[in-house]
Amino acid sequence: MRFVRLGEPGAERPAVLDDTDQAHDLTPLTPDIDGRFLAADGIAATRRALAAGELPVIASEGLRLGPPLARPGAVLCVGMNYAAHAAESGSAPPEQPVIFFKTPNTVVGAHDAVLIPRGSEKTDWEVELAVVIGRRARYLDSPAEALAHVAGYTVSNDVSERAFQTEHSGGQWSKGKCCETFNPLGPYLVPADEVPDPQALRLRSFVNGEIRQDSSTADMIFSVATLVHHLSQYLVLEPGDIVNTGTPQGVALSGRYPYLAPGDVMEIEIEGIGRQRQVLTAA
Known part of the structure; x- marks a missing residue:
């Protein structure tokens, strides 16, 4: 389902x-x-x-797939949550989760166009497992409680503009994270009870058909349960909030690949969760 x-x-x-x-x-x-x-x-x-057969069948062929969640209250993001990604970014693995936010209006459909911002020279891709909160989480006692507050999982592309993020930032990352269309989400919301282990999912990204990232959520520094518990100590997670859990190595920031340009095609996927495709367009 x-x-x-x-x-x-x-x-x-x-x-x-x-x-x-x-x-x-x-x-x-x-x-x-x-x-x-x-x-x-x-x-x-x-x-x-x-x-019970109570939901009518509808024709879906040819219809746009919007974000699988309407009006997220908050989009919380975790930085450098894969050790290899932290290393390629020139940073030591964090001792505690690094948290930043994206504005909810960055969320678009999984196959919608992504706009390269005006003045951008360093637009980058990031495949991420997104956690959708289903129950209010406040001061959870332990990570063991956390997964009961997760409604499901989806695929997130935490698109970033690295110059805005680091050179124009004044020390915060949000300028490089909140540009319009910078969070394609979906196409599906998969219920949590249909994902046996969120720490055993293969996730990959491609640009113009060439693989960029190929890793597993097993390589997260902080697990989904740890992140939800940790966040609940500092803020209240509400139903419908999204937590982007970090990206593995293989982004353009590494210096191994060129940054994105108009006409490029991003594709990202997570095993058992779904696949996205976006064409890059100048804003």
């Missing part, structure tokens, strides 16, 4: 794909896939409604 939102920007319709990839209308249960739906145990309700 995978959740999707179908249609043009601002007019997406919630749907769920069954085990045969047939799309079913989700509007009998909810007007959208958002924090309210997740907090109300909407995933379990969807599973029951599907089994």
